[in-house]
Amino acid sequence: MSSRYEAVIGLEVHAQLLTRTKAFCACSTAFGAEPNTNVCPTCLGLPGALPVLNGEAVRLAVRAALALGCEIRGTSRFARKNFFYPDMPKGYQISQYDEPFSGQGVLEVEIDGRTISPRIERVHMEEDAGKNLHDRGDQSIVDLNRSGVPLVEIVGTPDLRSAAEAAAYLRSLRDVLVFLGVNDGNLEEGSFRCDANVSIRIRGEEKYGTRVELKNINSFRFVEKAISYEIMRQEAVLDSGGRLTQETRGWDEKTGTTFSLRSKETAQDYRYFPEPDLPPLVLDEAFVHQVRAEMPELPRDKRARFVSELGLQPGAAVVLTQHPRIAAFFEEAATLYGDGVKVGNFIQNEVLRDVTTHGLTADIPVSARQVVQLLKLVDRGKISGKQAKEVYAKILRTEKMPEDVVAELGITQVTDKDAILAICQRVVEQNPKQAAALRGGKTALMGFFVGQVMKETKGSANPQMVNDLLQKVLGVLS
Template sequence: MTSRYEAVIGLEVHVQLLTRTKAFCSCSTAFGAAPNTQVCPTCLGLPGALPVLNGEAVRLAVRAALGLGCQLRAVSRFARKNFFYPDMPKGYQISQFDEPFSEDGVLEVECEGRTIRPRIERVHMEEDAGKNLHDRGDHSIVDLNRSGVPLVEVVGRPDLRSAAEAVAYLRALRDVLVFLGVNDGNLEEGSFRCDANVSLRPRGTEPFGTRVELKNINSFRFVEKAIAYEISRQEAVLESGGKLTQETRGWDENGGKTFSLRSKETAQDYRYFPEPDLPPLILDEAFILQVRAEMPELPRDKRARFVSELGLVPGAAAVLTQHPRIAAFFEEAATLYGDGVKVGNFIQNEVLRDVTTHGLTADIPVSARQIVQLLKLVDRGKISGKQAKEVYAKIVRTERMPEEVIAELGMAQVTDKEAILAICRKVVEQNPKQAAALRGGKTALMGFFVGQVMKETKGSANPQMVNDLLQTVLGVLS
């Protein structure tokens, strides 16, 4: 049964930029250091400390905005967003408000067999807050290592209509930012964080309903669950004649429900005013052209090229572009071998199960050269496809080449016609019922006989030769 209400969802995504130092000081941004060991007077908010803008953060922010199709402002300004939390020592956050450096972008998203194009209102720069740690026994502490880490906030327009669309949007956004090299996509480490604004309105109406913000959800699965729950919760309130409250809610993953955190602040509550310690951010044309020239290929463009130029089906192209290092590995092997489809199939079926990724790094257990030599040995009839899998298992996480392993194991594909013919005759004699059925028209049984011969030869016989000789022995020449 279709609900008489329509969900209206907009996402705000906080994206940590991959700089080595913070937005306004030289403290490290490395993850996992002991609490409060990567701080200085500037990110601690001590009196007299002045911010200095990180140029690399600006370059990465501009790259992100261009990758999302945003329009850039030549002049933008930073502002102070005033609020008090224990993890915000200055009492304000340096952000951008009414004059962001970019706006009016769009993201192409595949969702449930459809392509949607949700709009992006703006991408603006800001600094991160610290973190409250509540797992210290009877006490909580404030860790300010993250305070001042450079972010961009990607503010999406309320163009999403379901939890599934929201998750597809997030995945597509992360793909773009990871391939651009501006973010590592680690939700667990907090470098890619999502706030979801959810409201309901009667279907066919334009005005938005009362908006609820779901805060800092740290996995795609929880984003989908939290939004789906919140849609159901809001619908139940409205159907019972109740009124919704504009508020901020959290997600309780153990209870599987959202819970109220606080009433929702408005922009006026933050008392934004221009940051007096930073000059306007000026993006000159030469700088923008340089950043644009250094832009890598976006994942959707890479997938399209893999389909049009290398002959992959869209599903394979999607799998092989799930991470920039996997895509680069595949493309290197495809270029060396010359057949993208064969290389892609082998990587998907054998290699990917041994690959692990973390952020922008990927542990790929073989080299492109090893894979290419292995496939060429199959092409030349030196080994069978089954033997190729055995050889692959021997070269994983080594620098050994397949030819070396084959020589060491005495492994070679049997191509002796007389020897294979004798085995074919033996197999047919041992299976008279199946032979009679095949001769009677059950041609699918040919696979059974090929399998039996390959079993007898321990997978070393040439499959095509086996098939041809079995047809001769069985008298079913095609």
């Protein structure tokens, strides 16, 4: 970005609430059903059908707002946002406008070793629209399964100043919502969507520039790329003497460019007015207090606790809290074993490569009890670290315990001092040049000799005993 300009970025995130039924009717919210099968007169917008607010959606929305430090308002109101798209059957969307249920929050975001605190303007509830499907040969259809699905819209204040900050903000927000159990964080399925408002201004100016909205970008990487491109595009327009237009633009991942969709609407264009079919939403103090009391530990707090109480390095804490199920698995194993660092290292190095996640679910191929027993076998000298990897491969996706696998395979760590000493002497005799170089000061060659002995024993020798005996044979005792 040119040093002459400063980017001003605000994000609007639409997150689907994890309810079984829609915001204002009893239709299922399940993803992937045949088009127009999860519908009824209410979400089809048929005359005479009236909305009834989903109480669970309210509870989840309040939970999200509380996690973001928002003020909860005792009384709020739904409004009709009027616009015409084929996927909006009523001709309006039930949303909240001038009287949302919450406002004034903040999100702590870590980026490049520093913490920024972009503000949240508001969190409000609304219903989703349907979806136009264009993959039906030479036909397009409107699928209204998603119409009426409950959302929270999280409106960020334009406090972000780079595409990287925007991507970090989205990742942090997604982590919060997923750990809360409010949203599954699935960008590909559209349950977590982002609109980015991007403008630039001369550095030092306070007045905002002309705002462009980037619509419905479905990955963190594309968000960063789209915003970066849009900043450069706006700079080029201004530097060439042109004027920017307030508009909505899309992102073309194939060309790596944004493209104009339509002129940007203003609030007046939507002709908001109070929703006459819904009473005011009243949230009493007892309800808010109950929701607050049921709040789970947030990822930022969990990482801090893993560092302070379990001794993890900050980077390891981040890796082990990338998903709530992974964090719970690690914590269970650490509690059973008693050494969080050793458990964390094993999970990061061995287990995570076999883990797959989807939404709030995670497929972890071993249990915490299996991991703990495996580590204890190494601690007791029953098997070596290399053998532990072999045993781990045998217990994957089974209920077998490591002790039983060790017995089945007939493996055990060689701890016979005389046998290992004989192998060490033979290895040294077979490599006289390396032995001379090591005795001459090239101590890094000790790793070569240890490796040769472990190769001879097929990884079954006790590594510490090998190291000690090699130092004795080579005459380089420390």
